[in-house]
Amino acid sequence: MESVNSPREGLRQIFEWMKGQLGLYQELGLEPPRLSTETIQYLTEGRDQGAMEAGAINEVSGLAELRSLIGECKRCPLHKGRKNLVFGEGNSRARLVFVGEAPGREEDIMGRPFVGEAGRLLTRIIENGMGLKREDVYICNVIKCRPPQNRDPEPREVATCLPFLKKQLEIIAPEVICILGRVAAQALLGKDFKITQDRGKWFEFEGIPVMPTFHPAYLLRNPKAKRPVWEDVKQVMDKLGLEVKTNG
Secondary structure, three states, X not given: OEOOOOOOHHHHHHHHHHHHHHHXXXXXXXOOOOOOHHHHHHHHHHHHHHHHHHHHHHHOOOHHHHHHHHOOOOOOHHHHOOOOOOOOEEOOOOOEEXXXXXXXXXXXXXXXXXXXXXXXXXXXXXXXXXXXXXXXXXXXXXXXXXXXXXXXXXXXXXXHHHHHHHHHHHHHOOOEEEEEOHHHHHHHHOOOOOHXXXXXXXXXXXXXXXXXXXXXXXXXXXXXXXXXXXXXXXXXXXXXXXXXXXXX
16 A cells, blocks of 8 residues: 555645745746745644644543534634634444545535535435445535635645544544545645556555545546446445445
């Protein structure tokens, strides 16, 4: 299995991006833009706030307690546009956890993960393909609030939410994690992950076997990708000791 990068990868990406931007301005002989007061506050106080948050998270022992700790989260700007925070749902002792990117429009309205068209496809994969019930597994996202226009989450947003996802996985302690899509895979496995090259390979996160595959939304746009996803799902089923059906 390939090892996961540091859990602080998202925060590291922020500083790497900033360093690159400053270098670009220097090469062009331009004066770099001034940082906003909010950004300066985030950079100077973020470390202490992060340490306090980490301590609180470490004290949590159950999903309900973790959800209570998150509260009506305003830790990043995404709270300004959300209708509902989408924590996750399913079996708190699930053998299998699906991790997606972020809530979409329907998820934001209902406050539940994967309930839109892509979610209905995921449910069919779980129930018709794997022979499980949706309530047998646990389903969540890296980001708990919907990004505007369903854009990719920004590094700061990932860095803010990732500790909560890690704690969810620690509490559930699944036998297998199935990651859905590039963004979620890069959040857990590092920015060098490439979904077209690396899906279908076993990785590891915090000692848990991880199978990355295409996001169900990608399958809706590219039906031919259903076959490789079914091959990935069969590997998950084999890892869990479940019987594989002849038709995906």
